[in-house]
Amino acid sequence: MSCLEMNKTATKTKTLIDLPKKLPESLALTALVLASSKATISIPWRNWVIRGIFTWVMIFGFALMIYAGPLALMLVVLAVQVKCFAEIINIGYAVYKIHGLPWFRSLSWYFLITSNYFFYGESLVDYFGVVDNRTEFLRALVKYHRFISFSLYIGGFVWFVLSLVKRYYMKQFSLFAWTHVALLIVVTQSYLIIRNIFQGLIWFIVPVSMIVCNDVMAYMFGFFFGRTPLIKLSPKKTWEGFIGGGFATVVFGLMISYFLCQYPFFVCPIEFNEELGRMTLDCEPTPLYRPQEYSVPASLAPVVRMITGKNTVMIIPFLFHSLSMSVFSSVIGPFGGFFASGFKRAFKIKDFGDIIPGHGGIMDRFDCQYLMATFVNVYISSFIRMDSPQKLLQQIYSLKPELQLELFTALRDSLTARGILQLAAP
């Protein structure tokens, strides 16, 4: 459900024939073998098989990415972002028929590069600021990062104005707006995904897999029990799928969260180890990921005592956050899908692309992921807040020495007043 569209049957055969151009050769071969061996199976079932196979291919690819580590993951996020941008922009080109429009392709891509330079740079400055100060050149890049990014953007802006041609004014401005909305959706949100990854892989894996689970399970529940239509925008979606998918997502979310909390690899924030010269995922997990004792409400106490023999229960606090995320991903998440399917209907297209057999374009699979990424980012900054002392120290060191001293004195006085610091300490 949510992000899955069932009424794509008509385009499937075409997709199969197009395969060799669109996929790595080995995958294409598998698909071709399948396509020929299943030739006798009726079309809807063949779609099921193709779609199912590529769902597993994607899940396996996802696991492989995680295994490859955070740097590889960030590169994949970047690649997905570029592909999504290309898909959205290409629809714009088709809608406004850009034949003869001067410079437009180059300009869109220039803006994509500029905004990525800005956003990826902001992440890097925050996390590797101290490290990158090694050479004068890198130091300048870090210090003037915003100014450089802004100058690059202004370059594109001036270029756009100079490229304006009377006959095309309207189209040029529409595509300019289109490009900027695409940047807003794709670039800013993939920047948020990267920031979530830095907080620990668990903040990436749990929400992403929740959306996938909700997609798949809502589809299943809808397929077997679906009766009551949910929303006019997507006629195949049902209340049964919506509710069943929601429950499945909550249960799945708790299970995967519990599992991931056992491994430092998943819960440790990514930090740059200067000695090793690479990113590390090693730490003493914070209490957030370790079982804590909670006292239960009086009304439930007898039941709990019967089971555990105590008035308290041990729960990993992260599970509460997992609950919030799964509720968001199953209640609000689908609206990302509705929005995308409304958009596709508005511009009379079936899919954003045809790169994944049985699923459409990359954007068709990531529509809800972007909304979810923003939610997780806001959630972390509001409820988790893991301001690291390292980051703050770096900001302090950029102050003038006398201000550093002023801050130091104020901090010392405050810590002493609150009894955190004993003045006797050297």
Added chain:
Amino acid sequence: MSCLEMNKTATKTKTLIDLPKKLPESLALTALVLASSKATISIPWRNWVIRGIFTWVMIFGFALMIYAGPLALMLVVLAVQVKCFAEIINIGYAVYKIHGLPWFRSLSWYFLITSNYFFYGESLVDYFGVVDNRTEFLRALVKYHRFISFSLYIGGFVWFVLSLVKRYYMKQFSLFAWTHVALLIVVTQSYLIIRNIFQGLIWFIVPVSMIVCNDVMAYMFGFFFGRTPLIKLSPKKTWEGFIGGGFATVVFGLMISYFLCQYPFFVCPIEFNEELGRMTLDCEPTPLYRPQEYSVPASLAPVVRMITGKNTVMIIPFLFHSLSMSVFSSVIGPFGGFFASGFKRAFKIKDFGDIIPGHGGIMDRFDCQYLMATFVNVYISSFIRMDSPQKLLQQIYSLKPELQLELFTALRDSLTARGILQLAAP
């Protein structure tokens, strides 16, 4: 030049007749008296007079705003922003003919309120974070600010999806994009203006008056000496106006900067005084605004020695920054105007509105201001950086006590190692 359009003659008479509805009564009366008394003057000259009068009305209003202090100024920035948004959105409504489109006006305004809540809140949290923690309710508003803003936004997003109606898909998505581009231009940039004001009124007055000066002087130079066309987009603009306006802006910028640097009222960052319970503009001005000794390059030394009798000159460092800003406002600034006039041509409108007689809408006068505001903001963060210890302390206090202690120790060791802190100090 730049943001001024000369070819509006045709609409002027209409504007005059419309006046009583659009202006405060006193102004409208003046304009009407003028209109009747000058009835014998030829139309182009009447336009000059009307336009000139309202240029002075605006400059006088600007001075009055400054005098009224920072809080009033921020409210005016907010009012201007709302009016600009309304003008841009109304063009969208006219282009897509929204009769019968469900909920659209309400949705646009809802998004405007949401994004203002977010951005103005971010400013307030940064500057008054400590103060606002007085009551539990305000504390929660501050702590969960992002989460609340995001929830509000998501509310609008879900509302939009639910309001989608088959017949109008295309129009609804286009207006959704239009609203978001308008928010991007108007709300984010007026947030940057507010942040500039917080750094000191000088960072607001100098850039704003530079753009005004460049507008007026480029128009004057163009009018008297203009011969060589500059750009096809605005046929009345000439190289003579561009260059003359640029020089005038640089000279004017240095003069006004020198003047403003004399008064703490203009150069002090805005700070909230807890004892007085209001914002204050009082400080010991930093060296940035006071004359500093600069040694001159060897080649110029003899000339300088002849005039001052020394090998050094006294210059206020802010004047260098004033120079950068005036170069930007006269070279890149006009592109904001070109962009706006291209936009108006694309959608076949003369002006964004008709609220200011002889000038058009508010947006017609602020098109270049927004670009400039972003430049100044980026410039400050790259070259001035006035990270106040106060703000950093606040972030430190939000850490867990043991992390605060960890940070304290690291800071102490670093300060000692660099010889800034003598350990003997109590």
